Amino acid sequence: MIKVRNLKKEFIQGQERTEVLKNVDLNVEEGEFVAIMGPSGSGKSTLLQLLGGLDIPTEGDILINQNHLSNMTEKERTIFRRKYIGFIFQNYQLLPTLNVKENIAFPLHADGSLTKEKNQMILELLDAVGLKGLGRKHVNLLSGGQQQRVAIARALVNNPSVLLADEPTGNLDRNKAEEILGLISRFNRESNQTVIMVTHDIFAAGFADRIILFKDGVIDQVISRKEDDYAKYVANFMA
């Protein structure tokens, strides 16, 4: 369902050219949960941005649900993103002046007048992420873990087929991280959502089916969580 071919991305600042992604080839199956790990600055966030159509590659192509991202105009990419992609970030990226429900409704372009159906869906999502009854609360009054739950509900409100998460538990302690990862893997299993998650944490990566080890803009190794010793292996790689 996701095919990445010969992907390259370089940034040019003044005279300097940085090749951030060098030659990335990757296939992800529908419903698969993939973790991407690698040192800081190796290009993980850049890859996620390209996968979500937030930025365009220098070369190469990304195919998602039969859509070639490279052929799209910016406007088409925006529409594509709304239809197929949910994003979750390390720092939640909620709108601080809005309440929980308004934040979740935001991708629906709701101007306050939600249809009955959409309203019902938001209530169900609130329940699913463990925030029942908190819809009218301002998001800046919530704990980090609660804010990330709001962000997950917001990412899911369009029922995207692909969930992209960039270090979603990076700001949370172990217990809160486990709850958030439990939620993400539950949606992955129950809604067959494809999940691509960047993480520094081997514990978080253990929720994925496959772990992609990224280094200097290329995929260095791909390992299965089911392999014995995967944790030791990854720890050595990251060290």
Ligand SMILES: Nc1ncnc2c1ncn2[C@@H]1O[C@H](COP(=O)(O)OP(=O)(O)O)[C@@H](O)[C@H]1O
């Ligand atoms: N918009 C940008 N302009 C210039 N350089 C960038 C930009 N975004 C990322 N980079 C550079 O690309 C490299 C990889 O960044 P990033 O993808 O954020 O890495 P990671 O998420 O693996 O830590 C870094 O050297 C970073 O400085």
Ligand SMILES: [Mg+2]
């Ligand atoms: Mg990053």
